[in-house]
Amino acid sequence: MFRRRRFEQIPELNTSSTADISFMLLIFFLVTSSMDTDKGLLRQLPPLQEQQPPTDVRKDHVLQVTLDAHDQLAVDGILIPPQQLRDQIAEFVASDRTDHVISIRTDRATSYEAYFRMQNAIVAAYAQLREAYSRERFGRGYGELVEEQRDEVNQYYPQRISESKPSEGGAS
């Protein structure tokens, strides 16, 4: 009788504060962490100019892309709307696969947003061409290729871009 009573009286652990503790942890993680993933256009810069001698390129191999101080886009001296840039570049690169040069010129007052959009158009143009070639050659999209096949596609459509220092000061 006595024993039994003691057995029944073992107290339960009070767990009502577990919720508060886990709330604290949750709030701590909400404050110290961030959700944004880093996305962007991956580009390769050339080494400093002193180390590589300037090469002569024939003028008809060059597509001159210019952004002036008012963010106006010109291709070979002709003003075009930014939406057309991608198709013009794709057409030019397709016509002269291995010897083409895209020459980029900006002004010091050009906004970064305009420059970013231009880079975006260039990446899009090359991606479009490489995708098409990859479908034709391997029957698969560029994203599904293995490393060597991707290298082959990249060599078939090499990116040849030259960027000169921005011209000085505001003059359009």
Added chain:
Amino acid sequence: MRRMQSIFRRSSHDMPGLNLASMPDLIFTVLFFFMIVTHMRHDDVKLRYQVPAGTEVQKLQQKSAVINVYVNSSQIQVNNQLTDIDHLAGLIEAERKKLSMENAERLTVSLKADKHTPMGVISDVKEALQKSFALRINYSGTEAKEIQ
């Protein structure tokens, strides 16, 4: 009358309490969700910037080999430290030394620049990066379906 009141009282007394036993489990689930989808913020950004939007942006791989450079028209910040254009190249070198050998080889600089920054500033930054041989750069941007 008295009988009525007693019935009324009784029903009010019998209101059951909400069972909170599963509350910790629920909160733990939310906690684990956040622990998985987020990552620790390691930079304390001291300047205001808004990256441009593009359609071709890709996720940046190998987070451990990345140096963040924040730029707006007046200020530059490298990882956690405000700096200016003259000290940028040196600071990149110093940050690179902190990385392990393999990471230093495939170092990528993520350029988080405000969209209204003039290209003059960006060009100076890029020149400093060339000087410190950090040649792989990532123009950071948000993803957009279409650019207007």
